[in-house]
Amino acid sequence: MPRVLVTGGAGFIGSHVAEAYLEAGWEVTVLDDLSTGRRENVPRGARFVKADVGSAEARRLLASGDFDVLNHHAAQMDVRVSVSDPLFDARVNLLGLINLLEGVREGGVRRVVFASSGGVIYDENAPLPHRETGRKLPVSPYGVSKLGSEYYLAAYARLYGIEVVALRYANVYGPRQNPHGEAGVVAIFGERLRTGRPLTVFGDGSQTRDYVYVGDVARANLSATVWAVSDITEVDSFAFNVGTGVETSVNDLARKMIAVSGVEVSIEYAPARAGELKRSALDCGKALQLWGWKPEVTLEEGLGRTYEWIREAAA
Numbered sequence: 001m002p003r004v005l006v007t008g009g010a011g012f013i014g015s016h017v018a019e020a021y022l023e024a025g026w027e028v029t030v031l032d033d034l035s036t037g038r039r040e041n042v043p044r045g046a047r048f049v050k051a052d053v054g055s056a057e058a059r060r061l062l063a064s065g066d067f068d069v070l071n072h073h074a075a076q077m078d079v080r081v082s083v084s085d086p087l088f089d090a091r092v093n094l095l096g097l098i099n100l101l102e103g104v105r106e107g108g109v110r111r112v113v114f115a116s117s118g119g120v121i122y123d124e125n126a127p128l129p130h131r132e133t134g135r136k137l138p139v140s141p142y143g144v145s146k147l148g149s150e151y152y153l154a155a156y157a158r159l160y161g162i163e164v165v166a167l168r169y170a171n172v173y174g175p176r177q178n179p180h181g182e183a184g185v186v187a188i189f190g191e192r193l194r195t196g197r198p199l200t201v202f203g204d205g206s207q208t209r210d211y212v213y214v215g216d217v218a219r220a221n222l223s224a225t226v227w228a229v230s231d232i233t234e235v236d237s238f239a240f241n242v243g244t245g246v247e248t249s250v251n252d253l254a255r256k257m258i259a260v261s262g263v264e265v266s267i268e269y270a271p272a273r274a275g276e277l278k279r280s281a282l283d284c285g286k287a288l289q290l291w292g293w294k295p296e297v298t299l300e301e302g303l304g305r306t307y308e309w310i311r312e313a314a315a
């Protein structure tokens with residue numbers, strides 16, 4: 001049975017990824033410090049280790065020789081926290097990654113699949129949808145830590161022959177998302193609808209994002225795990241956008257969520273937040289071409305499933 005260590009597997013995306021590996025017959029260990037994740041998110045059938053990615057314990061675990069693949073989802077993933085405390089961001093996201101990669105090297109782990117972000121590394125003035133080879137210009141320390149992580153992966157791949165894949169996610173949404181992340185808007189709107197409160201939109205609501213359902217993201221992780229990695233000539237060689245290519249405005253999202261929930265609430269407008277990206281969408285043609293991967297869950301369907309989960313979880 002192939003063995004994978006999923007970091008961040010008590011969190012939103014990582015828990016779905018761990019589940020997908022279990023369903024595909026993998027032996028799964030989850031490593032998470034439970035800073036934003038929850039023990040009950042870890043799927044039944046997975047072993048759980050509570051540890052920080054920067055700890056000696058995490059490195060030793062990987063160095064044990066017990067794993068074929070590291071799937072790395074643990075992160076400080078709040079853009080605003082990265083601006084207010086860039087040292088903390090770099091400690092978790094960069095030093096944490098390097099600590100794990102040292103364990104990977106020592107333990108002969110064959111492959112690393114890394115959760116990167118397509119929402120924060122590309123130049124926002126480059127044409128949409130962004131392709132993997134598009135211009136990069138992260139504006140937040142979080143974006144720098146994600147792109148920097150990809151360069152560390154490239155270096156370890158070239159130095160030690162480790163196979164690496166980076167998944168550059170769009171705005172991921174779905175069950176188990178906590179409302180404080182990069183794409184927390186679906187979780188926030190869902191909670192407001194459940195409790196019958198108005199939805200607050202910052203700015204005029206015309207800002208767009210590319211929303212991808214977490215089940216589709218979990219499937220992309222399995223593709224990334226079995227893909228035949230070829231020569232790394234640049235950092236984009238092993239990077240894959242994972243989104244839908246579709247731009248959805250916040251106004252549109254709010255209206256769709258009101259419709260799927262069947263709850264009539266008003267939409268209120270508040271001043272735009274400084275530094276917020278105006279538009280975003282990812283071209284996912286590479287994943288389709290090389291993996292046959294494409295998103296299968298429509299936004300309406302995904303929002304419906306998510307709202308259903310929010311109601312059940314609260315009940």
Ligand SMILES: NC(=O)c1ccc[n+]([C@@H]2O[C@H](COP(=O)([O-])OP(=O)(O)OC[C@H]3O[C@@H](n4cnc5c(N)ncnc54)[C@H](O)[C@@H]3O)[C@@H](O)[C@H]2O)c1
Pocket residue numbers: 007008009010011012013014031032033034035036037038051052053054072073074075076077092096115116117118119168169170171172173178181182183
């Ligand atoms: N949600 C999105 O739309 C999105 C978009 C792009 C990239 N990502 C990336 O996907 C990954 C998962 O994000 P998520 O939305 O599931 O967030 P999340 O907060 O639900 O999951 C992160 C998990 O990592 C754990 N963690 C945090 N710091 C840790 C540490 N130092 N040691 C061990 N565990 C630690 C948390 O407890 C949590 O369980 C992150 O790397 C994030 O940057 C997410």
